[in-house]
Amino acid sequence: MKGTVGELGEFGLIRELTSRLTTTAAVALGPGDDAAVVATPDRRVVASTDVLLEGNHFRRDWSTAYDVGRKAAAQNLADIAAMGAVPTALLLGLVVPPDLPATWPVELMDGLRDECQVAGAAVVGGDVVRGATITVAITALGNLGNREPVTRSGARPGDVVAVTGWLGWSAAGFAVLSRGFRSPRAFVEAHRRPEPPYHAGPAAADLGATAMTDVSDGLIADLGHIADASGVVIDLRSGDLDIPAQMRDIGHAVGVDPVRWVLTGGEDHAIVATFPSGTKLPARWKIIGEVRPPAGRPQVTVNGAPWEAAGGWEHFGDA
Amino acid sequence: MKGTVGELGEFGLIRELTSRLTTTAAVALGPGDDAAVVATPDRRVVASTDVLLEGNHFRRDWSTAYDVGRKAAAQNLADIAAMGAVPTALLLGLVVPPDLPATWPVELMDGLRDECQVAGAAVVGGDVVRGATITVAITALGNLGNREPVTRSGARPGDVVAVTGWLGWSAAGFAVLSRGFRSPRAFVEAHRRPEPPYHAGPAAADLGATAMTDVSDGLIADLGHIADASGVVIDLRSGDLDIPAQMRDIGHAVGVDPVRWVLTGGEDHAIVATFPSGTKLPARWKIIGEVRPPAGRPQVTVNGAPWEAAGGWEHFGDA
Numbered sequence: 001m002k003g004t005v006g007e008l009g010e011f012g013l014i015r016e017l018t019s020r021l022t023t024t025a026a027v028a029l030g031p032g033d034d035a036a037v038v039a040t041p042d043r044r045v046v047a048s049t050d051v052l053l054e055g056n057h058f059r060r061d062w063s064t065a066y067d068v069g070r071k072a073a074a075q076n077l078a079d080i081a082a083m084g085a086v087p088t089a090l091l092l093g094l095v096v097p098p099d100l101p102a103t104w105p106v107e108l109m110d111g112l113r114d115e116c117q118v119a120g121a122a123v124v125g126g127d128v129v130r131g132a133t134i135t136v137a138i139t140a141l142g143n144l145g146n147r148e149p150v151t152r153s154g155a156r157p158g159d160v161v162a163v164t165g166w167l168g169w170s171a172a173g174f175a176v177l178s179r180g181f182r183s184p185r186a187f188v189e190a191h192r193r194p195e196p197p198y199h200a201g202p203a204a205a206d207l208g209a210t211a212m213t214d215v216s217d218g219l220i221a222d223l224g225h226i227a228d229a230s231g232v233v234i235d236l237r238s239g240d241l242d243i244p245a246q247m248r249d250i251g252h253a254v255g256v257d258p259v260r261w262v263l264t265g266g267e268d269h270a271i272v273a274t275f276p277s278g279t280k281l282p283a284r285w286k287i288i289g290e291v292r293p294p295a296g297r298p299q300v301t302v303n304g305a306p307w308e309a310a311g312g313w314e315h316f317g318d319a
Numbered sequence: 320m321k322g323t324v325g326e327l328g329e330f331g332l333i334r335e336l337t338s339r340l341t342t343t344a345a346v347a348l349g350p351g352d353d354a355a356v357v358a359t360p361d362r363r364v365v366a367s368t369d370v371l372l373e374g375n376h377f378r379r380d381w382s383t384a385y386d387v388g389r390k391a392a393a394q395n396l397a398d399i400a401a402m403g404a405v406p407t408a409l410l411l412g413l414v415v416p417p418d419l420p421a422t423w424p425v426e427l428m429d430g431l432r433d434e435c436q437v438a439g440a441a442v443v444g445g446d447v448v449r450g451a452t453i454t455v456a457i458t459a460l461g462n463l464g465n466r467e468p469v470t471r472s473g474a475r476p477g478d479v480v481a482v483t484g485w486l487g488w489s490a491a492g493f494a495v496l497s498r499g500f501r502s503p504r505a506f507v508e509a510h511r512r513p514e515p516p517y518h519a520g521p522a523a524a525d526l527g528a529t530a531m532t533d534v535s536d537g538l539i540a541d542l543g544h545i546a547d548a549s550g551v552v553i554d555l556r557s558g559d560l561d562i563p564a565q566m567r568d569i570g571h572a573v574g575v576d577p578v579r580w581v582l583t584g585g586e587d588h589a590i591v592a593t594f595p596s597g598t599k600l601p602a603r604w605k606i607i608g609e610v611r612p613p614a615g616r617p618q619v620t621v622n623g624a625p626w627e628a629a630g631g632w633e634h635f636g637d638a
Contacts, residue, residue: 028363032548033470034398034532035367035461040359044347047443048354049458051412053450079353093370093412093456124366131372137412137456139368142354151352213353229351
């Protein structure tokens with residue numbers, strides 16, 4: 001495809017984008033009308049919205065449009081999974097500068113579509129407008145399949161804390177890219193294109209998870225939301241965190257303790273949940289800590305003490 | 320409230336925004352978790368997304384934050400109604416500059432909440448990020464109540480075309496504001512805060528509407544989508560269009576034929592639908608034309624001839 005978004009025009013671009021989509025049995029009415037219609041077999045829909053901005057959440061020189069699409073979809077679909085639901089649909093609100101090559105939004109849509117397919121969902125609608133900064137606003141929908149939603153507020157003292165998926169890989173990849181390198185490839189790829197364990201969300205709900213979230217802002221920050229909402233202390237055992245040898249090597253090369261990436265790095269969209277003690281967890285879940293009664297304020301501790309470093313990433317912060 | 324968005328911080332702002340929300344019986348789980356859960360009694364959800372940008376879709380010197388909230392919600396909730404559904408929920412993706420007064424997003428949220436209440440819906444979730452341009456990305460959800468969705472593709476030759484709500488008022492108000500005036504107030508208000516006839520969407524579905532849409536881009540443009548999707552010609556009778564005396568006065572004052580506002584002005588979110596000939600329509604519906612077999616390409620005509628002026632508003636166009 002040649003030319004810019006402005007040359008293609010709004011309707012031309014929308015035609016091009018929707019022509020690339022696939023559908024699923026859950027999509028009763030897809031793009032092209034005032035609204036889409038999606039099946040919700042258990043009479044409830046799970047819905048979540050996230051916004052990604054160029055420069056803030058992605059860089060075009062570090063990530064292809066396709067990767068941004070994969071990542072934007074993954075981030076939202078992981079929120080659905082973290083409620084114990086199966087993702088079904090995704091809507092895209094897209095802001096594009098008129099001088100942007102038309103291939104960019106087209107490849108973005110390919111990425112959204114493909115990540116949706118990984119999760120069993122489909123892109124069902126959207127809106128495209130002209131503006132200065134590329135902005136990708138995503139809403140994901142999902143189906144609880146008669147499970148009760150697993151919120152952040154159900155963690156109880158005595159529960160174990162377990163995680164599945166990747167932790168710190170995206171942050172390590174970011175550290176590599178920030179220093180101008182493109183390898184080790186596995187970590188750079190993890191930063192460009194997270195692989196949330198979607199299936200683990202509904203599976204955790206079925207296993208009796210008492211609280212659950214995906215790790216988008218960092219393990220300590222996201223567990224902090226569970227600690228706050230549940231009124232508990234969550235204590236992590238750093239020795240139980242999985243730190244691959246290659247991540248240690250990167251840490252050594254760039255002068256960062258890789259434990260920091262695992263504890264505070266976001267964007268991998270691992271799924272972390274609390275379970276009643278004694279729950280038999282499948283091998284892909286790693287127990288990394290436990291829930292304790294609140295001693296003073298709810299918080300997350302590491303080996304019984306507050307983690308000294310910043311606990312997460314606040315988008316408006318100056319840090 | 321004092322200070323800027325940056326001073327309040329992401330989590331402070333989100334707390335402030337969510338503290339102002341109201342809920343409905345359909346909201347099983349509201350803001351504050353990874354995702355919201357909304358009831359969908361007939362096992363389907365209707366979903367639509369729109370994006371509004373400062374400078375492109377609203378101006379802070381013309382509209383208060385509250386009005387932008389009302390308008391942004393109205394635009395999306397009208398899309399739900401135009402499928403024949405009752406709006407239930409709304410999600411907000413918001414981009415705000417850090418130096419924006421914190422009152423702005425707070426009043427925006429008040430507007431979103433109040434417009435949702437008019438339509439019977441509630442704000443159930445969202446995301447707030449920092450960026451250069453105020454961007455309001457909305458996803459609205461709705462419930463068809465066992466009605467079949469009324470799409471754009473069902474218009475058949477012989478159907479009548481009927482409209483309910485306001486047409487051209489927002490465009491006339493825009494013309495007034497563009498020339499530096501603040502009155503007549505009714506038209507300026509119509510531009511700042513549209514009043515879509517939400518109830519008319521499900522009612523039209525119950526009356527047997529064959530095709531339906533809300534008028535967001537202009538009557539000719541939006542009926543053009545129905546003509547295209549249905550493969551028909553839609554002929555409007557200009558003499559049947561309701562042009563209030565005061566709109567004629569404004570047209571006279573600014574040198575614009577007010578028929579143009581009624582035919583090409585968007586943003587009032589009137590609801591226009593096609594019905595089988597002979598359908599007994601309530602008094603608030605006005606029959607303004609009829610559906611004809613395609614003579615050549617599908618199109619919208621006025622009194623049997625193409626409307627000479629531009630048919631609508633394409634966001635990427637240079638016009």
